[in-house]
Amino acid sequence: MARFVRFDRFGGPEVFHLVEGDIPVPGHDEVRVRVLVAGLNPVDHKLAASPEALASFGRDVPSGNGNDFAGVVDGVGSGVQGFATGDHVYGGHRFHAQADFLIAPAGILHQVPDGLTIEQAGALDIAGRAAIASVAAVGVRQPDTVLVSAAAGGVGVLAAQxxxxxxAVVLGTAGAANQEFLRGLGVIPVQYGDGLRERVLEAAPGGITAVIDTHGRPTLELARDLGVAPERVNTIADRPFAAEHGFRGVGGQDATLDELAALGESIARGEIVLPIDSVWPIERVVDAYRHLIDGHVRGKVVLVTS
Structure with missing residues (x-):
């Protein structure tokens, strides 16, 4: 038997629970992965809170949960090439990741490179692709001064780097506890909250030329007030507001699997830092999501299956 995180009603983190079922069998061109780590993302609990959001993915309750994962190949179906039992792999498979085992198309998997921890690999897919796409969407280049909101969070920390x-010169909004960490990455920290505009202009007297928002409306309102060109503002946090003001709302779907693999290699080589905020046993999935929702997270929150 295997355990799977499910939700069969809509609501907050309390709807997540473990169920048991048969170990799945891979079919043609499929791989069975013994999941070791499953990363958490805000989109997971947002989907579990909204029938409309879940329906946009063609799903209804009951549903599996989670996207990001890393683990060990446990079985391969017919026609699979490039993967063998015992390989350490990672990827993203929405609604399937938080489980002891998952079945994934071979084409979505990456080998875990030496130097990339299994926790980092299991937390990389959504945050990595969103960061890659966000930076590309606003066309960041050397003369720029870029503001990244929630720059210590899972997407923000990668986008800033x-x-x-x-x-480019990069400013990053963060709380006091994460500001020294950002300085160590070469990012100029700016305290979020009331008075943000004044602090941003103090840190960047010449103004801001691009904004990467991973937090929400206050950052977008600041971008508007500072006169940043709309096409140089991207958000993954408030697309309705972005649409009203001509901002971009590009997300991880616009990053390729090859780009994600290259980012994984960069992290493995130590060129980019992906901190793991905390590790939770899968049995404490509800507590893990509550921790994520509370905010002030540095990097990624992950579940482990053993």
Whole structure:
């Protein structure tokens, strides 16, 4: 038997629970993965809270949960090439990741490179692709001064570092506990909250040329008030507001699997940092989501199956 995180009604984190079922069998061109780590993302609990959001993915309750995972290949179906039993792999498979085992199309899997921890691999898919796509969407380049909101969070910390690698100056909003951490990454920290505009202009007297928002409306309102060109503002947090003001709302679907694999290699080499905020046993999935929702997370929150 295997355990799977499910939700069979809509609501907050309390709807997540474990159920038991048969170990799945891979079919043609499929791989069975013994999941070791499953990353949490805000979109997971948002889907579990909204029938409309879940329906947009063609699903209804009861539903599995989670997208990001890493583990060990446990079985391969016919026609699979490039993967063998015992390989350590990672990827993203929405509504399937939080389980002891999952079945995934071979084409969505990546080998875990040496130097990338299994926790980092299991937390990478959504945050990594969203960061890659966000930086590309606003065309970050060396003369830019870029503001990244929630720059210590899972998407923000990667986006800030990718923007820095272009040679741009990067400001990142964060709470006091994460500001020294951001400085160590070459990011200029700015305290979020009331007075943000004044603090941003103090840190960047010449103004901001691009904004990558991973937090929500206050950052977008600031971008509007500072006169940042709409096409140089991207959000993954408030697309309705973005649409009203001509901002971009590009998400991880616009990043390729090859780009994600390249980011994984960069993290493995130590060129980019992906911190793991906390590790929770899968039995405490509700507590893990409550921790994520409470905010002030540095990097990623993950579940482990053993």
């Amino acid at each position: 990718l923007a820095r690698r272009t040679g």
